Amino acid sequence: MPASPTATGPAGSVSPEVLAAVFSAAAAGDGPALLVAETVEGTPRVTWANEGAVRLLGTAAGDLRGLPVGELVPALAAGELAVLLRREHASRLALRVRTGGGLVDAVVRAAPAPSGSAWTLAVVPADAGTDRVSRATADAAERRFATLTERSPIPTLLSEQGMRLAHVNDAFCRLAGRPAADMLGTGWTGAVHPDDLGAVIEVVAAVLEGEDGEVRARLVRADGAERVTVMRFGYVFTPGAGSGFLGTVEDVTDRLAFEARLAHQASHDPLTGLPNRTLLDQHLATRFAATGSSTGGRLACLFLDLDDFKVVNDSLGHEAGDELLVEVAGRLRATVRPGDLVARFGGDEFVVVCEDVDEADAAALAERIVAALAVPVHLAGVRFRPHASVGVTVQAPEHADAADLVRDCDIAMYQAKAGGKGRVRVLDRCGRAEARDKLQLVADLRDAIERREVTLHYQPIVSAADGSLEAVEALARWHHPVRGPISPEVFVALSEESGLVGPLGLLVLDEACRQVVAWDRDLGDLAPPRINVNVSALQLDGGLRAEVLAALHRHGLAPARLSIEITESALMTDPAAARGVLQELRDLGVAVAIDDFGTGYSSLAYLRHLPVDCLKVDRSFVAELAEGHPQIATAVIALARSLGLSTVAEGVATPGQAAALTALGATYLQGFSLAVPMDGATTATWAGAR
Amino acid sequence: MTALSLGAPPAVDLDRLLAGIDTLATQRPVAAQVVAVANAEDASARTLAGVLAADVALSGRVMKLANSAYFGMSGRATTLQFAITVVGFTAVRTMATVALTCLDDESQLPDGFWESSTAVALAASVLAPRFGSRSQDALCLGLLAQVGVALLHADDPAGYRELAAAHRPFAARRAAEVARYGISALRLSAVALGQWGFPPAMVAPLAAVDDPTSADGALLRVAFEVGARCTDPAHASEPVQRLSRGLLGEEGVAAVLQQVRDAAEDLRRAVVGDQTTTAAGVPSSGTPAAVSCCRAQPV
Numbered sequence: 001m002p003a004s005p006t007a008t009g010p011a012g013s014v015s016p017e018v019l020a021a022v023f024s025a026a027a028a029g030d031g032p033a034l035l036v037a038e039t040v041e042g043t044p045r046v047t048w049a050n051e052g053a054v055r056l057l058g059t060a061a062g063d064l065r066g067l068p069v070g071e072l073v074p075a076l077a078a079g080e081l082a083v084l085l086r087r088e089h090a091s092r093l094a095l096r097v098r099t100g101g102g103l104v105d106a107v108v109r110a111a112p113a114p115s116g117s118a119w120t121l122a123v124v125p126a127d128a129g130t131d132r133v134s135r136a137t138a139d140a141a142e143r144r145f146a147t148l149t150e151r152s153p154i155p156t157l158l159s160e161q162g163m164r165l166a167h168v169n170d171a172f173c174r175l176a177g178r179p180a181a182d183m184l185g186t187g188w189t190g191a192v193h194p195d196d197l198g199a200v201i202e203v204v205a206a207v208l209e210g211e212d213g214e215v216r217a218r219l220v221r222a223d224g225a226e227r228v229t230v231m232r233f234g235y236v237f238t239p240g241a242g243s244g245f246l247g248t249v250e251d252v253t254d255r256l257a258f259e260a261r262l263a264h265q266a267s268h269d270p271l272t273g274l275p276n277r278t279l280l281d282q283h284l285a286t287r288f289a290a291t292g293s294s295t296g297g298r299l300a301c302l303f304l305d306l307d308d309f310k311v312v313n314d315s316l317g318h319e320a321g322d323e324l325l326v327e328v329a330g331r332l333r334a335t336v337r338p339g340d341l342v343a344r345f346g347g348d349e350f351v352v353v354c355e356d357v358d359e360a361d362a363a364a365l366a367e368r369i370v371a372a373l374a375v376p377v378h379l380a381g382v383r384f385r386p387h388a389s390v391g392v393t394v395q396a397p398e399h400a401d402a403a404d405l406v407r408d409c410d411i412a413m414y415q416a417k418a419g420g421k422g423r424v425r426v427l428d429r430c431g432r433a434e435a436r437d438k439l440q441l442v443a444d445l446r447d448a449i450e451r452r453e454v455t456l457h458y459q460p461i462v463s464a465a466d467g468s469l470e471a472v473e474a475l476a477r478w479h480h481p482v483r484g485p486i487s488p489e490v491f492v493a494l495s496e497e498s499g500l501v502g503p504l505g506l507l508v509l510d511e512a513c514r515q516v517v518a519w520d521r522d523l524g525d526l527a528p529p530r531i532n533v534n535v536s537a538l539q540l541d542g543g544l545r546a547e548v549l550a551a552l553h554r555h556g557l558a559p560a561r562l563s564i565e566i567t568e569s570a571l572m573t574d575p576a577a578a579r580g581v582l583q584e585l586r587d588l589g590v591a592v593a594i595d596d597f598g599t600g601y602s603s604l605a606y607l608r609h610l611p612v613d614c615l616k617v618d619r620s621f622v623a624e625l626a627e628g629h630p631q632i633a634t635a636v637i638a639l640a641r642s643l644g645l646s647t648v649a650e651g652v653a654t655p656g657q658a659a660a661l662t663a664l665g666a667t668y669l670q671g672f673s674l675a676v677p678m679d680g681a682t683t684a685t686w687a688g689a690r
Numbered sequence: 691m692t693a694l695s696l697g698a699p700p701a702v703d704l705d706r707l708l709a710g711i712d713t714l715a716t717q718r719p720v721a722a723q724v725v726a727v728a729n730a731e732d733a734s735a736r737t738l739a740g741v742l743a744a745d746v747a748l749s750g751r752v753m754k755l756a757n758s759a760y761f762g763m764s765g766r767a768t769t770l771q772f773a774i775t776v777v778g779f780t781a782v783r784t785m786a787t788v789a790l791t792c793l794d795d796e797s798q799l800p801d802g803f804w805e806s807s808t809a810v811a812l813a814a815s816v817l818a819p820r821f822g823s824r825s826q827d828a829l830c831l832g833l834l835a836q837v838g839v840a841l842l843h844a845d846d847p848a849g850y851r852e853l854a855a856a857h858r859p860f861a862a863r864r865a866a867e868v869a870r871y872g873i874s875a876l877r878l879s880a881v882a883l884g885q886w887g888f889p890p891a892m893v894a895p896l897a898a899v900d901d902p903t904s905a906d907g908a909l910l911r912v913a914f915e916v917g918a919r920c921t922d923p924a925h926a927s928e929p930v931q932r933l934s935r936g937l938l939g940e941e942g943v944a945a946v947l948q949q950v951r952d953a954a955e956d957l958r959r960a961v962v963g964d965q966t967t968t969a970a971g972v973p974s975s976g977t978p979a980a981v982s983c984c985r986a987q988p989v
Contacts, residue, residue, distance in 0.1 A: 079871070080872060082705055086709075092885065160825060186760065243735075
């Protein structure tokens with residue numbers, strides 16, 4: 001805007017017309033309150049007032065004239081008038097001005113005339129000032145908020161600015177266990193756990209920049225008790241004050257405790273309170289990874305299996321068994337080092353995991369455990385001395401993961417148990433190599449079964465009376481592609497240990513049936529009349545009948561063409577169950593023979609009730625014939641005859657034995673002197689040539 | 691020559707003193723701009739940070755203030771804009787005003803000026819909710835309440851020192867100030883703050899300090915009393931029950947004193963920087979120290 005002489009120049013340069021126009025406007029009734037003051041006899045006095053001033057001050061213009069300015073603004077002492085009525089500068093003061101209606105808050109502006117002894121005063125009442133109104137509005141809003149939250153059950157904080165609280169409600173004071181006076185300003189930060197304060201400030205800092213945020217933090221009550229809370233903050237902007245937050249605080253202590261209880265239940269054995277297998281696996285995985293690094297120490301794993309636990313359970317009851325487990329758990333905890341983990345692996349099995357130990361340390365710990373467990377305990381009034389077999393393994397480079405470690409100490413435990421009760425066995429490098437080797441063999445066996453690379457050989461069983469072919473016994477053979485022939489004693493035992501006995505048994509049964517049908521087709525009447533198939537004790541479950549039936553159906557073979565051989569010791573594992581299974585087979589029309597008879601300590605009375613057709617005299621008794629000890633073979637053959645059963649003498653190695661057994665009354669003979677085991681084709685040739 | 695008759699010849703020419711304040715703005719343009727921007731209705735923290743960043747010393751103090759115990763951010767305020775958000779515009783304007791009036795040069799101030807001012811400010815802030823006031827405003831007002839003291843002292847060092855020593859109770863000192871200068875230091879503070887555009891609501895307690903019916907006045911009276919108990923071993927205590935119109939009893943004073951002591955030094959360092967408190971030396975020159983120190987600085 002261009003400067004004009006009237007605006008900037010001395011009044012003298014303004015024309016009388018302009019001055020008259022300005023004066024007229026200033027004097028008008030609807031303008032602001034204007035006064036002119038001049039120093040009269042040393043005192044500033046009002047010399048002129050416009051209509052606005054008369055209206056505002058409620059004093060007639062005539063009465064205003066001559067009034068000392070000091071009386072208009074009584075808040076200013078006489079000497080202080082100088083701050084309003086300055087010589088060269090305009091001033092602006094918020095003052096109380098005396099009016100007809102009393103003192104009124106106003107903003108008074110004073111502009112000096114060039115002379116320095118006269119001033120123009122403009123008085124604007126402050127009542128309508130936006131500052132006061134907005135301040136009052138804000139204060140009212142804050143009071144409403146305070147009223148609203150005061151009795152709210154939700155702990156609530158209101159920051160006036162930054163971290164500083166302007167307001168906390170009763171619920172928050174109760175939660176923090178401190179009076180409100182201690183919480184205002186930054187006082188509340190004293191109630192936040194020192195370890196959590198950093199996170200709280202971090203979140204508040206983000207909230208002050210306009211985000212929402214929440215943080216879990218502990219509050220420390222005045223009495224020292226801790227409460228875990230989730231603090232949620234929202235951004236609040238207060239005009240004139242700045243950025244703050246509104247916070248609500250949720251006490252999650254009880255919920256967390258409940259969740260912790262649930263988590264504990266999920267990871268601990270309810271009976272003994274020990275970590276369960278889930279937690280063991282987690283712990284091992286974590287520690288295995290940590291110790292795998294260069295700084296970590298080696299892990300050791302002890303696998304314990306209580307000896308005779310089944311006896312306790314069966315004889316003293318499950319409550320006594322549980323009592324024993326609890327007692328053992330307590331002793332284990334008391335025996336291991338602080339920081340070692342004791343877990344209940346399942347049943348009567350426990351695992352101890354320790355760190356930074358070598359084999360000697362771990363073995364020493366195992367011995368300590370065995371000794372601690374061996375202290376007698378009274379269960380259901382009976383004194384019992386617990387024993388455990390302990391397998392020990394220390395982490396080695398060969399262990400790819402934690403599961404390897406557990407598997408190795410499990411193996412070691414079985415080795416310990418195989419050596420007798422209450423023993424410790426450390427699976428060292430050599431033992432581990434053997435175990436690995438065995439594992440590999442199991443894997444190979446699994447593959448071999450799947451690919452039907454386990455084949456059958458057949459050893460003829462002939463009539464003692466006339467040498468006619470009565471049956472063949474199917475014998476499983478495994479030719480390992482690298483290791484060559486594997487003894488059936490090895491791989492059958494392996495299959496039983498590794499859960500492969502089922503598939504192996506099915507393979508043998510199926511192949512045997514298939515072969516008989518093939519022989520029938522090729523040899524007609526010359527085909528072997530019957531085939532004997534061996535069954536493991538582990539196959540004597542409810543499924544055997546169905547499997548036999550399926551195999552017979554699959555190949556269209558008559559049940560009478562099949563005989564199932566089962567060892568005497570297998571029968572004695574669970575005599576009642578065995579009897580049921582054998583009965584089912586007999587009901588199908590399948591014959592049943594007891595293998596290795598005389599080696600299994602079976603009760604003769606019990607034998608009488610077993611549904612069997614034939615006893616096979618064990619080869620050891622046949623061998624004794626040559627040594628002049630025919631007693632047992634004689635007795636077995638006589639026993640069978642008296643029970644109406646046929647007999648097969650196994651392991652007949654010489655014509656002399658054959659003759660002797662025939663003389664003793666053996667029904668059938670089987671052995672090298674008669675025929676060696678042959679594959680299917682050779683057997684066919686052998687049978688066809690007779 | 692003065693156009694006004696002020697009764698007894700005043701030791702200072704008020705008009706000249708006020709004129710001096712007006713010229714200060716030209717000496718610290720950034721601080722003056724901060725004051726102006728912080729006053730603006732539409733000011734944002736970003737705008738203010740943009741202006742403030744040009745004055746490194748002042749920016750540093752605002753950062754320090756945001757991270758001080760009083761605001762509780764414990765070093766999390768790492769940007770100027772965020773620091774402004776934390777402390778608020780009024781506090782930024784207060785800091786700028788301190789710089790503008792060279793109140794950050796303790797060598798030119800009465801002994802213990804900032805020890806006293808920070809204690810008064812913290813006491814006012816702590817007590818504000820009890821008196822229905824805002825802690826933030828009370829803090830800023832407390833920091834600047836004694837601007838008038840600094841101005842009078844700068845103009846008349848020896849005289850003011852003598853006056854302050856002779857009249858220890860606050861009411862008596864105010865009366866003596868009026869007698870000697872025609873205006874009390876608190877009123878001078880109010881005038882100065884009003885001139886610099888601080889909101890009337892914030893400045894009002896300065897005028898109400900002698901009004902026994904005013905809550906604002908009571909807050910300031912008690913804050914001065916608590917501040918004196920904190921910092922002046924020779925202070926003769928006045929009963930807070932009376933000063934506070936019954937809003938605070940003696941039993942509540944100890945906790946307030948503790949809070950003030952805990953945060954005072956931290957706040958002082960933030961407001962005036964890390965300079966050491968000067969010895970009792972008072973400049974002999976009659977030139978207002980506030981003006982002289984600002985002129986000594988390159989702009």
